[in-house]
Amino acid sequence: xxxxxxxxxxxxxxxxxxxxxxxxxLADTIRDDCGQTGTHIGCEHGVCGACTVLLDGEPVRxxxxxxxxxxxxxxxxxEGLAADGALSPLQQAFIDNHALQCGxxxxxxxxxxxxxxxRDPDIGEDELREVLSSNLCRCTGYxxxxxxxxxxxxxxxxxx
Amino acid sequence: MGASFFGARVxxxxxxxxxxxxGRFTDDIRIPGTLHAAFVRSPFAHARIGGIDAxxxxxxxxxxxxxxxxDLPEELRGKSLLLLLPNPAISQPLMPTVxxxxxxRYVGEAVAVVVAETRPLAEDAAAAVIVDWDPLPAAxxxxxxxKPGAPVAHSGTENNIAARFVNAYGDIDAAFVRAAHVVxxxxxxxxxxxxxxxxxxxxxxxxxxxxxxxxxxxTQAPHQVKRNLIGLLGWDENEIDVIAPDVGGGFGPKxxxxxxxxxxxxxxxxxxxxxxxxxxxxxxxxxASQERDQYWNVEAAFDAEGxxxxxxxxxxxxxxxxxxxxxxxxxISSTTVPGPYVLPAYRLETTVALTNKVQVTPxxxxxxxxxxxxxxxxxxxxxxxxxxxxAEIRRRNxxxxxxxxxxxxxxxxxGKPVTYDSGDYPRCQAEAEALAGYAGFEARREAARAEGxxxxxxxxxxxxxxxxxxxxxxxxxxxxxxxxxVASGAAPQGQGHRTTxxxxxxxxxxxxxxxxxxxxxxxxxxxxxxxxxxSRIACNxxxxxxxxxxxxxxxxxxxxxxxxxxxEEDIELEGGKAFVRxxxxxxxxLGQIAHAVAGTPGYALPPGLDPGLESTHYFSPAxxxxxxxxxxxxxxxxxxxxxxxxxRYVTGHDAGRLINPLIVDGQVQGGVAHGVGNALFEALHFxxxxxPLTTTFADYIIPGACDVPWAETVHIESPSPLNPLxxxxxxxxxxIPAAAAIxxxxxxxxxxxxxxxxxxxxxxxxIVGAIxxxxx
Numbered sequence: 001x002x003x004x005x006x007x008x009x010x011x012x013x014x015x016x017x018x019x020x021x022x023x024x025x026l027a028d029t030i031r032d033d034c035g036q037t038g039t040h041i042g043c044e045h046g047v048c049g050a051c052t053v054l055l056d057g058e059p060v061r062x063x064x065x066x067x068x069x070x071x072x073x074x075x076x077x078x079e080g081l082a083a084d085g086a087l088s089p090l091q092q093a094f095i096d097n098h099a100l101q102c103g104x105x106x107x108x109x110x111x112x113x114x115x116x117x118x119r120d121p122d123i124g125e126d127e128l129r130e131v132l133s134s135n136l137c138r139c140t141g142y143x144x145x146x147x148x149x150x151x152x153x154x155x156x157x158x159x160x
Numbered sequence: 161m162g163a164s165f166f167g168a169r170v171x172x173x174x175x176x177x178x179x180x181x182x183g184r185f186t187d188d189i190r191i192p193g194t195l196h197a198a199f200v201r202s203p204f205a206h207a208r209i210g211g212i213d214a215x216x217x218x219x220x221x222x223x224x225x226x227x228x229x230x231d232l233p234e235e236l237r238g239k240s241l242l243l244l245l246p247n248p249a250i251s252q253p254l255m256p257t258v259x260x261x262x263x264x265r266y267v268g269e270a271v272a273v274v275v276a277e278t279r280p281l282a283e284d285a286a287a288a289v290i291v292d293w294d295p296l297p298a299a300x301x302x303x304x305x306x307k308p309g310a311p312v313a314h315s316g317t318e319n320n321i322a323a324r325f326v327n328a329y330g331d332i333d334a335a336f337v338r339a340a341h342v343v344x345x346x347x348x349x350x351x352x353x354x355x356x357x358x359x360x361x362x363x364x365x366x367x368x369x370x371x372x373x374x375x376x377x378x379t380q381a382p383h384q385v386k387r388n389l390i391g392l393l394g395w396d397e398n399e400i401d402v403i404a405p406d407v408g409g410g411f412g413p414k415x416x417x418x419x420x421x422x423x424x425x426x427x428x429x430x431x432x433x434x435x436x437x438x439x440x441x442x443x444x445x446x447x448a449s450q451e452r453d454q455y456w457n458v459e460a461a462f463d464a465e466g467x468x469x470x471x472x473x474x475x476x477x478x479x480x481x482x483x484x485x486x487x488x489x490x491x492i493s494s495t496t497v498p499g500p501y502v503l504p505a506y507r508l509e510t511t512v513a514l515t516n517k518v519q520v521t522p523x524x525x526x527x528x529x530x531x532x533x534x535x536x537x538x539x540x541x542x543x544x545x546x547x548x549x550x551a552e553i554r555r556r557n558x559x560x561x562x563x564x565x566x567x568x569x570x571x572x573x574x575g576k577p578v579t580y581d582s583g584d585y586p587r588c589q590a591e592a593e594a595l596a597g598y599a600g601f602e603a604r605r606e607a608a609r610a611e612g613x614x615x616x617x618x619x620x621x622x623x624x625x626x627x628x629x630x631x632x633x634x635x636x637x638x639x640x641x642x643x644x645x646v647a648s649g650a651a652p653q654g655q656g657h658r659t660t661x662x663x664x665x666x667x668x669x670x671x672x673x674x675x676x677x678x679x680x681x682x683x684x685x686x687x688x689x690x691x692x693x694x695s696r697i698a699c700n701x702x703x704x705x706x707x708x709x710x711x712x713x714x715x716x717x718x719x720x721x722x723x724x725x726x727x728e729e730d731i732e733l734e735g736g737k738a739f740v741r742x743x744x745x746x747x748x749x750l751g752q753i754a755h756a757v758a759g760t761p762g763y764a765l766p767p768g769l770d771p772g773l774e775s776t777h778y779f780s781p782a783x784x785x786x787x788x789x790x791x792x793x794x795x796x797x798x799x800x801x802x803x804x805x806x807x808r809y810v811t812g813h814d815a816g817r818l819i820n821p822l823i824v825d826g827q828v829q830g831g832v833a834h835g836v837g838n839a840l841f842e843a844l845h846f847x848x849x850x851x852p853l854t855t856t857f858a859d860y861i862i863p864g865a866c867d868v869p870w871a872e873t874v875h876i877e878s879p880s881p882l883n884p885l886x887x888x889x890x891x892x893x894x895x896i897p898a899a900a901a902i903x904x905x906x907x908x909x910x911x912x913x914x915x916x917x918x919x920x921x922x923x924x925x926x927i928v929g930a931i932x933x934x935x936x
Contacts, residue, residue, distance in 0.1 A: 021280070023280070024280075031187075031188075035190070036181065037181070037185075037187075037188035037190075038180070038181020038182070038183070039181070040185070040357075040358070040408070041187075042357045042358065042359075042441065043441040043856070043857050044440055044441060045441065045856050045857065045858065047856070047857035047858055048357060048441075048857060050357055077181065078179070078180065078181040079180065079181040081179075081180070082180050087176070087179065087180070091179040091180065094175065094179055095171050095172070095175045095176070095179065096171060098171070098172065098822050098823070098825075098826050100175060100178055100179070100654075101409075101654030101655070101656070101826060101830060102356070102357070102358070102406075102407065102408045102409040102653050102654030103174065103175070103178030103179070103183050103406065103408070103654065104183075104185065104356070104357045104358040104406075104408025104409060105357045105408075106178055106179060107181060110179065129865050129866055130865075130866060132864075132865040133864035133865040133866045133867075134864075135864075135865075136357065136857065136862050136864060137357065138354075138355055138356055138357050138409050138411065138830075138833075138834070138862065139357075139409055139654045139826075139830045140826060140829065140830050140833070141826075141829035141830045141831075141832055141833030141868045141871065141894075142833065142864070142865040142868050143829055143868070143870045143871075144826065144829070145865070146865060
């Protein structure tokens with residue numbers, strides 16, 4: 001259990017050679033071994049979604065995966081959303097719509113919504129709300145998060 | 161003067177960092193060489209500790225050490241945590257030592273701490289610490305705990321009564337003698353926890369060269385953490401810096417001082433290495449403060465027209481094993497009952513019970529949701545007894561605006577009379593009714609019925625004492641760099657203090673909000689601070705920012721007038737520069753002005769001017785500012801499944817003048833979400849031995865994106881006369897009446913079944929059960 005193994009994780013296009021115990025979660029590894037602390041850990045039992053990252057484009061709970069399972073996969077985290085310092089339309093929409101308060105759950109919502117909009121840019125409001133209900137936020141009451149994602153979807157569509 | 165930012169929907173300065181992964185929460189802070197702590201916690205609600213064998217744990221790889229109470233410095237062993245808010249009504253001021261010694265009194269109470277090179281190794285070792293537990297009978301249900309012969313929560317005590325007190329005024333017996341109608345409610349009001357998405361966390365680093373210990377804590381009150389550390393550890397003020405970095409939500413529980421906040425700094429100094437502890441969600445369920453149960457037995461007397469004559473009754477409050485915040489929550493409950501109504505007589509006898517559960521301290525709303533639920537249920541019961549509409553009976557009892565300021569006849573938790581400072585309660589309810597289309601509801605009910613749908617409407621009012629003193633301060637300073645800095649002890653956890661403070665400061669200097677640097681929640685940046693809780697920052701900290709900014713601006717003008725050889729009244733400040741009106745090319749930057757009063761060795765300052773462009777204000781409001789509101793919920797109930805859908809949610813909200821409506825609307829919306837959780841989902845269950853049964857987000861349901869309605873809000877801005885900005889607090893109003901409004905709407909939807917829910921949360925199985933019982 002405590003015997004370590006060498007793996008390489010690809011996070012936001014950058015390779016990280018790390019040495020981890022097999023029991024180490026992907027969330028802990030991204031934060032502690034790759035130093036990408038934007039991914040947060042809220043419950044460690046897969047309910048809150050604060051640790052959501054994109055794994056080959058799909059939103060996953062990084063607290064429910066072992067790091068060794070993510071080797072060879074493309075991992076994207078909140079640190080990779082802004083390109084050359086320019087916020088993504090989704091990040092900007094979160095500012096414009098006051099879609100975050102404390103900001104702790106926000107990276108998880110951003111990755112969840114990024115994955116959803118990449119997969120289904122025309123997602124309807126009811127389905128979007130259903131998808132967003134997979135993550136928890138205690139501050140905002142969700143309305144502004146839904147608004148922000150809808151607004152970002154419109155912006156992205158206009159820019160396509 | 162530049163743009164006024166007061167009242168503008170300014171987007172937040174906080175957001176960009178938080179959206180790009182550059183937030184800096186306590187667990188994100190990395191100091192090389194950091195050690196990690198894990199706690200050994202009691203698996204029993206009540207147990208004697210026969211002995212602790214940590215030999216095996218100490219021998220494990222990577223383990224630096226294991227400490228029990230007996231291993232801590234002698235002067236700390238006998239010390240209890242400070243009871244922060246004493247009150248003469250408290251008969252048993254019971255507080256814990258930093259680790260449990262002879263006895264553990266709730267599941268999760270810490271008995272030892274392990275420090276290791278990594279957190280997993282620390283947890284492995286914690287599991288290897290052998291404790292000789294001798295389980296004792298536990299006090300679980302607060303009502304049972306008060307019965308003669310009940311097991312005591314603390315061995316060696318006589319009973320489980322922590323405090324008893326009565327709040328009363330008027331001739332209550334006469335009110336009931338002459339009543340035309342008397343209604344009674346027996347209520348179990350359960351409130352859950354705060355459940356910020358970030359748990360608690362503490363990191364401490366001792367700098368041996370500087371002989372200072374830096375403490376980062378996910379706290380709502382860094383200055384209180386520092387004060388507690390001084391009191392417990394005997395350290396000097398100058399040896400400790402406490403910083404609350406980005407904090408991932410507070411909601412009350414993080415306003416407490418916890419044992420981990422004492423132990424981690426102590427170990428960092430002992431070991432001369434940084435030590436970190438990050439609470440996991442299970443620990444948060446076990447060890448972070450909760451608000452839990454109150455049992456209300458109350459009755460209301462009405463005259464023949466539905467006017468209140470009196471309310472009386474008893475209330476039992478479960479406070480858990482310790483009382484760190486004294487009796488604040490039940491005291492607030494007791495003084496909140498009269499609310500917005502003319503209530504001629506009142507008497508509530510409150511008993512605060514000790515149980516073998518984690519301590520109760522305020523959670524968003526702080527005792528008020530319970531009181532509002534009790535009062536609003538009595539109003540609904542009165543409406544039924546008199547055959548009146550629910551809004552109408554309230555309308556008949558609301559305090560008229562021309563009676564403001566209104567003295568209720570009670571003493572608030574700050575020791576001052578409950579005097580409502582301003583507000584127009586009838587207008588607030590009327591505007592909420594108009595927005596909700598209250599008058600047209602029966603037509604909607606009929607239309608729904610025709611479609612086979614069952615809908616109902618509920619209404620609830622509240623008044624909330626906000627802005628408790630004694631103070632919160634701000635320093636505004638401009639150095640030779642020209643940068644305008646605001647420092648305050650008002651630690652934020654998502655409320656946008658940085659933005660709001662920048663708004664108030666920037667407009668004094670004709671600069672943009674982004675030009676203001678705001679330093680918050682750092683005990684070194686400002687000497688004194690109280691903390692962010694009790695919806696108090698708007699009324700305490702914001703006036704301080706406002707007044708200190710005016711001081712610094714005025715001084716900058718004086719210095720500039722001297723430097724430009726002009727009259728003060730001819731100086732204008734715009735874009736961070738001072739110039740003589742009409743001669744913008746003769747301008748001085750704020751940096752140049754600051755430099756002039758920064759002092760040159762041996763040279764006198766300009767005549768009549770003291771050093772520095774700096775001012776500190778600690779604004780201290782004379783009394784609490786009372787905000788108020790009306791919530792109206794329209795719900796659909798699925799009579800087959802018991803599922804409740806909130807179709808519309810309207811709030812009439814009066815928090816005085818709004819500095820930033822974008823942020824206030826966010827607070828209301830988030831507060832309503834918490835209230836929806838209290839109404840429909842959130843319950844901390846314990847068994848008869850006080851074992852917690854809800855320790856994950858799978859057992860304890862927090863509302864999600866499909867559960868929370870949009871809170872459509874109409875703001876009534878009755879300025880508070882108690883501060884120069886006319887503001888009141890806005891952090892809790894969204895939560896306070898929500899459960900009352902939602903449960904009222906559910907009962908209204910099910911009125912043909914006569915279903916009553918004198919409790920929260922109301923779950924689908926409760927609803928299905930009530931319908932089945934009615935049909936049986």
